[in-house]
Amino acid sequence: MSHLLYIEASPGELNSHSSQVASRYIESRTQSGPVTSVQRLNLWEETLPAFDRKVIEAKFAVLRKKEFSTDQLEAWTKVKRFADEFCSADEYVLSVPMWNFSVPYVLKHYIDVITLADVNWIWSPESGYKGLLKDKSATLIYSSASDYPLGPDYHPHDFQKPYLRKWLNFIGVEDIQEINVAPTLAAPDTLASVKANATEVAQQLGQSAAALHGQHAS
Numbered sequence: 001m002s003h004l005l006y007i008e009a010s011p012g013e014l015n016s017h018s019s020q021v022a023s024r025y026i027e028s029r030t031q032s033g034p035v036t037s038v039q040r041l042n043l044w045e046e047t048l049p050a051f052d053r054k055v056i057e058a059k060f061a062v063l064r065k066k067e068f069s070t071d072q073l074e075a076w077t078k079v080k081r082f083a084d085e086f087c088s089a090d091e092y093v094l095s096v097p098m099w100n101f102s103v104p105y106v107l108k109h110y111i112d113v114i115t116l117a118d119v120n121w122i123w124s125p126e127s128g129y130k131g132l133l134k135d136k137s138a139t140l141i142y143s144s145a146s147d148y149p150l151g152p153d154y155h156p157h158d159f160q161k162p163y164l165r166k167w168l169n170f171i172g173v174e175d176i177q178e179i180n181v182a183p184t185l186a187a188p189d190t191l192a193s194v195k196a197n198a199t200e201v202a203q204q205l206g207q208s209a210a211a212l213h214g215q216h217a218s
């Protein structure tokens with residue numbers, strides 16, 4: 001059994017290409033194998049705390065193994081709530097449109113808020129950086145007007161896919177699968193074929209992820 005957290009970074013709601021394919025993936029995943037719960041986190045509906053001077057001071061207090069001041073504790077508690085919620089999931093699904101070659105600012109804000117020292121990564125002068133998340137998987141559903149194909153050799157202008165992979169690896173998530181819905185700025189028949197292909201991939205990956213999690217659970 002597995003807790004799935006669906007992070008929606010497109011403001012498009014039902015019209016979003018990436019969210020439509022993500023919904024198909026989640027449907028296939030939940031129909032093919034047991035999931036304890038599915039939590040949807042639409043980043044456009046969240047009020048995320050600012051990652052301001054107090055949180056930054058708290059972060060460096062953690063890294064320098066110093067006690068929090070009252071202000072730092074208060075600031076850290078606000079961001080840690082989101083980080084704890086993120087860390088409690090077993091499987092992640094992210095629907096992510098490309099914005100200016102990277103990700104929408106709400107997703108960058110969320111990543112800054114939840115990527116916390118001693119919560120999902122650690123650092124020491126001797127050992128450097130180490131991700132703390134273990135045995136978690138992520139399915140990334142990308143969308144873009146132009147076509148930036150999946151890696152390993154990402155397009156040099158693509159800061160969406162390599163960025164998300166790097167961030168997930170940094171916190172310890174190694175098991176990553178990707179679906180690309182692109183190009184979306186295309187003639188209707190091309191777009192229909194792009195969507196049909198991506199939906200088919202989502203259907204298949206949902207089934208294989210369910211089989212994999214079934215093996216882990218048994």
Ligand SMILES: Cc1cc2nc3c(=O)[nH]c(=O)nc-3n(C[C@H](O)[C@H](O)[C@H](O)COP(=O)(O)O)c2cc1C
Binds near residue numbers: 100101
């Ligand atoms: C602010 C903004 C910036 C964008 N920047 C890019 C870009 O750099 N490259 C690209 O191919 N598409 C870009 N797009 C287009 C979207 O990635 C594209 O419409 C995508 O299909 C939207 O996905 P969604 O329907 O899931 O929201 C941008 C769209 C917006 C609103």
